[in-house]
Amino acid sequence: MRQRTDGTAPDPVDVRLGTRLAELRAERGWSLDELAERTGVSRSTLSRAERAEISPTAALLNRLCAVHGRTMSQLLGEVEARPAPVVRAADQQVWTDRAAGFVRRSVSPPHAGLRGELVEGRLAAGADLAYDRPPVPGLEQHIWVLEGELEVTAQDTAHRLDAGDCLRLRVWGPTRFRCPGPGDARYVLAVVLP
Template identity: 35%
Template sequence: MENDVKHLDSAIGENLRRQRLALGLTLEALAEASGVSRAMISRIERGETSPTALLLARLCAAFGTSLSAFFADAEQPASPFLARDEQPVWRDPDTGYIRRAVSPSGTGSNVDLTEVEFPAGARVTFAPQTANAGITQHMWLFQGEMELKVGETEYTLQPGDCLFMPLMAGITFHNPGKTPARYAIVLERRSGF
């Protein structure tokens, strides 16, 4: 997966701007709703910086959408097929985790598939977001080990383990191992998301 990372900064910025304008939001209004500075939003929209996963999650919450839905909007035109070499790949500049959007976009499906490679020792915490109410996900671990905290409950996953969780809960992902972890996220949105 490492060699497949594409530079999506420009596409992310264009998608962010398109969604902001579609909702009739000014830079100031989005900054207030998301808690992300106007200057940072402007830099992302111009493709000058790559947003972190936490920053994107805050922007998506302000839009009332999920991270998977945000990336789906930046993907290729609608098609029931998406070849591996065309699947958008994004690296979180903060933790180095790599996210591959596997699902073809624009199909109308309420399910998104994502492949993740999570570096050894990395940790990311997503705060609870009411905008994610009704969105659930399964995490299916293929390689390595992961520790997750969903709300106040902690889980340790080994290869083959699967964890179901609501996206609305605060979630911490942590790889306590010495090698990268690899897993799939199967996200399901309620109709209308």
């Protein structure tokens, strides 16, 4: 999580995201303590994320998505103003986890009646993202590296991918995305719900 210490107003996406997270918790009738127990995230961190006092990291959002049965793209898509059949480059939502060196662009966000989505990911050289579980068990992923080098570990198997390579898999357990460098890695992630 990233805390605002400069006195600036919360990012509008963080405000909408916090509101949606609070709605999802309320829909299930969970208290903050119950959600903390289910996610392994402290009650105060969850509360601060819901109030947009902090900007959640990719790892935190992944844990919340897992308990709510959503992909990260679905969750972020739910906080967009409205879905559209054509997603213009200027309208594609970009989310940044500065601490992790990760930038995520929702190229083709989730849409009613569609099971797939496209995400552009950028990892800075040396960045290492670990997810302790998939947001939806059995999630199908296709990872196509456009630039740089990417190491993806799934089901205890590490895959080294160079520009042009594509890894196809179903995600059942922890995954790890690492950019060994020397340059940044840019990739397309196609996600298909089971």
